[in-house]
Amino acid sequence: MTSETEKLADLLARVALRDRAAFQQLYRRASPQLFGIGLRILKDRAEAEDVLQEVFVKIWHNADRYAPQVASPLAWMNAMMRNLAIDTLRRRKPGGGDLDVAERLADDSPGPEDQALMRSEGRRIEACLTELEPARAEAVRLAYVEGESYLELAERFGAPLNTIRSWLRRSLIKLRECLTR
Numbered sequence: 537m538t539s540e541t542e543k544l545a546d547l548l549a550r551v552a553l554r555d556r557a558a559f560q561q562l563y564r565r566a567s568p569q570l571f572g573i574g575l576r577i578l579k580d581r582a583e584a585e586d587v588l589q590e591v592f593v594k595i596w597h598n599a600d601r602y603a604p605q606v607a608s609p610l611a612w613m614n615a616m617m618r619n620l621a622i623d624t625l626r627r628r629k630p631g632g633g634d635l636d637v638a639e640r641l642a643d644d645s646p647g648p649e650d651q652a653l654m655r656s657e658g659r660r661i662e663a664c665l666t667e668l669e670p671a672r673a674e675a676v677r678l679a680y681v682e683g684e685s686y687l688e689l690a691e692r693f694g695a696p697l698n699t700i701r702s703w704l705r706r707s708l709i710k711l712r713e714c715l716t717r
Contacts, residue, residue: 544565545609547562547609549602551596559596563592566609567592571585578625584621660715672703673707676711686701
Protein backbone atom coordinates (compact mmCIF):
# COMPACT_ATOMS: atom_id res chain seq x y z
CA MET A 537 0.00 0.00 0.00
CA THR A 538 1.42 3.42 -0.92
CA SER A 539 1.71 6.19 1.62
CA GLU A 540 -1.04 8.15 -0.19
CA THR A 541 -3.32 5.11 -0.04
CA GLU A 542 -2.55 4.69 3.66
CA LYS A 543 -3.24 8.38 4.30
CA LEU A 544 -6.57 8.20 2.46
CA ALA A 545 -7.53 5.03 4.36
CA ASP A 546 -6.68 6.76 7.63
CA LEU A 547 -8.72 9.81 6.66
CA LEU A 548 -11.70 7.63 5.73
CA ALA A 549 -11.46 5.86 9.10
CA ARG A 550 -11.47 9.23 10.86
CA VAL A 551 -14.38 10.44 8.72
CA ALA A 552 -16.30 7.33 9.81
CA LEU A 553 -15.87 8.71 13.36
CA ARG A 554 -17.30 12.05 12.14
CA ASP A 555 -13.98 13.92 12.23
CA ARG A 556 -14.65 17.14 10.31
CA ALA A 557 -10.97 18.04 9.95
CA ALA A 558 -10.28 14.63 8.37
CA PHE A 559 -13.22 15.15 6.04
CA GLN A 560 -11.80 18.50 4.96
CA GLN A 561 -8.39 16.92 4.27
CA LEU A 562 -10.02 14.05 2.38
CA TYR A 563 -11.91 16.54 0.24
CA ARG A 564 -8.74 18.49 -0.56
CA ARG A 565 -6.86 15.33 -1.53
CA ALA A 566 -9.54 13.48 -3.50
CA SER A 567 -11.85 16.10 -4.99
CA PRO A 568 -9.67 17.10 -7.99
CA GLN A 569 -9.52 13.53 -9.31
CA LEU A 570 -13.18 12.82 -8.53
CA PHE A 571 -14.22 16.05 -10.22
CA GLY A 572 -12.18 15.07 -13.29
CA ILE A 573 -14.04 11.75 -13.50
CA GLY A 574 -17.38 13.54 -13.24
CA LEU A 575 -16.44 16.11 -15.85
CA ARG A 576 -15.17 13.46 -18.27
CA ILE A 577 -18.41 11.50 -17.99
CA LEU A 578 -20.90 14.37 -17.80
CA LYS A 579 -19.07 16.94 -19.95
CA ASP A 580 -20.76 19.65 -17.87
CA ARG A 581 -18.94 21.51 -15.09
CA ALA A 582 -22.05 22.39 -13.06
CA GLU A 583 -23.37 18.82 -13.12
CA ALA A 584 -19.92 17.46 -12.22
CA GLU A 585 -19.78 19.84 -9.25
CA ASP A 586 -23.25 18.73 -8.12
CA VAL A 587 -22.32 15.05 -8.39
CA LEU A 588 -19.05 15.72 -6.54
CA GLN A 589 -21.04 17.26 -3.70
CA GLU A 590 -23.38 14.25 -3.64
CA VAL A 591 -20.39 11.90 -3.53
CA PHE A 592 -18.88 13.67 -0.53
CA VAL A 593 -22.22 13.62 1.27
CA LYS A 594 -22.31 9.85 0.64
CA ILE A 595 -18.72 9.53 1.83
CA TRP A 596 -19.61 11.39 5.05
CA HIS A 597 -22.57 9.10 5.69
CA ASN A 598 -20.99 5.84 4.48
CA ALA A 599 -17.29 6.09 5.38
CA ASP A 600 -17.81 3.32 7.94
CA ARG A 601 -18.75 0.99 5.06
CA TYR A 602 -15.37 1.33 3.34
CA ALA A 603 -13.62 -2.05 3.32
CA PRO A 604 -9.85 -1.76 2.72
CA GLN A 605 -9.55 -5.46 1.87
CA VAL A 606 -11.92 -4.97 -1.10
CA ALA A 607 -10.56 -1.81 -2.73
CA SER A 608 -8.20 1.09 -2.21
CA PRO A 609 -9.78 4.27 -0.82
CA LEU A 610 -9.38 6.06 -4.15
CA ALA A 611 -10.90 3.16 -6.08
CA TRP A 612 -13.87 3.14 -3.68
CA MET A 613 -14.43 6.89 -4.09
CA ASN A 614 -13.80 6.76 -7.87
CA ALA A 615 -16.44 4.05 -8.26
CA MET A 616 -18.91 6.11 -6.24
CA MET A 617 -18.24 9.17 -8.43
CA ARG A 618 -18.43 7.18 -11.64
CA ASN A 619 -21.71 5.51 -10.68
CA LEU A 620 -23.39 8.75 -9.61
CA ALA A 621 -22.16 10.53 -12.74
CA ILE A 622 -23.53 7.75 -14.95
CA ASP A 623 -26.85 7.88 -13.07
CA THR A 624 -26.97 11.64 -13.68
CA LEU A 625 -26.13 11.09 -17.34
CA ARG A 626 -28.99 8.61 -17.68
CA ARG A 627 -31.45 11.11 -16.18
CA ARG A 628 -30.28 13.83 -18.54
CA LYS A 629 -32.14 14.63 -21.72
CA PRO A 630 -30.43 13.66 -25.00
CA GLY A 631 -27.76 16.12 -26.00
CA GLY A 632 -24.94 16.67 -23.59
CA GLY A 633 -22.61 19.28 -22.31
CA ASP A 634 -19.81 21.17 -23.93
CA LEU A 635 -16.31 19.96 -23.15
CA ASP A 636 -14.89 23.40 -23.94
CA VAL A 637 -15.65 24.25 -20.33
CA ALA A 638 -12.83 21.90 -19.34
CA GLU A 639 -10.28 24.41 -20.64
CA ARG A 640 -11.21 26.74 -17.81
CA LEU A 641 -10.37 24.19 -15.11
CA ALA A 642 -7.45 24.76 -12.77
CA ASP A 643 -4.45 22.53 -13.34
CA ASP A 644 -4.63 20.05 -10.47
CA SER A 645 -2.16 17.68 -12.12
CA PRO A 646 -0.02 15.54 -9.83
CA GLY A 647 3.60 16.36 -9.10
CA PRO A 648 6.59 14.42 -10.47
CA GLU A 649 6.61 11.82 -7.66
CA ASP A 650 2.89 11.13 -8.05
CA GLN A 651 3.28 10.94 -11.83
CA ALA A 652 6.06 8.37 -11.51
CA LEU A 653 3.94 6.32 -9.11
CA MET A 654 0.91 6.51 -11.41
CA ARG A 655 3.01 5.49 -14.42
CA SER A 656 4.32 2.52 -12.47
CA GLU A 657 0.82 1.50 -11.36
CA GLY A 658 -0.48 2.17 -14.86
CA ARG A 659 2.15 -0.18 -16.32
CA ARG A 660 1.16 -2.88 -13.81
CA ILE A 661 -2.51 -2.49 -14.74
CA GLU A 662 -1.68 -2.56 -18.47
CA ALA A 663 0.40 -5.70 -17.95
CA CYS A 664 -2.47 -7.34 -16.10
CA LEU A 665 -4.94 -6.29 -18.80
CA THR A 666 -2.87 -8.21 -21.37
CA GLU A 667 -3.64 -11.39 -19.41
CA LEU A 668 -7.35 -10.93 -20.21
CA GLU A 669 -8.97 -11.85 -23.50
CA PRO A 670 -8.70 -8.79 -25.80
CA ALA A 671 -12.48 -8.20 -25.93
CA ARG A 672 -12.75 -8.34 -22.16
CA ALA A 673 -9.77 -6.04 -21.66
CA GLU A 674 -11.37 -3.57 -24.07
CA ALA A 675 -14.69 -3.83 -22.19
CA VAL A 676 -12.91 -3.06 -18.91
CA ARG A 677 -11.17 -0.02 -20.45
CA LEU A 678 -14.40 1.29 -21.96
CA ALA A 679 -16.39 0.78 -18.76
CA TYR A 680 -13.92 2.01 -16.15
CA VAL A 681 -11.83 4.52 -18.07
CA GLU A 682 -14.24 5.88 -20.68
CA GLY A 683 -17.35 5.55 -18.50
CA GLU A 684 -19.48 3.56 -20.96
CA SER A 685 -22.58 1.97 -19.46
CA TYR A 686 -23.35 -1.75 -19.50
CA LEU A 687 -25.99 -1.09 -22.14
CA GLU A 688 -23.54 0.73 -24.40
CA LEU A 689 -21.05 -2.11 -23.98
CA ALA A 690 -23.72 -4.71 -24.76
CA GLU A 691 -24.55 -2.88 -27.98
CA ARG A 692 -20.88 -2.43 -28.91
CA PHE A 693 -19.97 -6.09 -28.33
CA GLY A 694 -23.28 -7.55 -29.50
CA ALA A 695 -23.69 -9.45 -26.25
CA PRO A 696 -26.53 -9.64 -23.71
CA LEU A 697 -26.43 -7.15 -20.84
CA ASN A 698 -25.91 -9.84 -18.18
CA THR A 699 -23.04 -11.31 -20.19
CA ILE A 700 -21.32 -7.91 -20.15
CA ARG A 701 -21.81 -7.69 -16.38
CA SER A 702 -20.29 -11.16 -15.99
CA TRP A 703 -17.35 -10.26 -18.25
CA LEU A 704 -16.59 -7.16 -16.24
CA ARG A 705 -16.98 -8.85 -12.85
CA ARG A 706 -14.76 -11.80 -13.80
CA SER A 707 -12.23 -9.50 -15.45
CA LEU A 708 -11.99 -7.29 -12.35
CA ILE A 709 -11.46 -10.38 -10.19
CA LYS A 710 -8.63 -11.51 -12.52
CA LEU A 711 -7.12 -8.00 -12.47
CA ARG A 712 -7.23 -7.88 -8.67
CA GLU A 713 -5.52 -11.28 -8.48
CA CYS A 714 -2.87 -10.16 -10.96
CA LEU A 715 -2.21 -6.88 -9.12
CA THR A 716 -1.75 -8.65 -5.77
CA ARG A 717 0.93 -11.01 -7.13
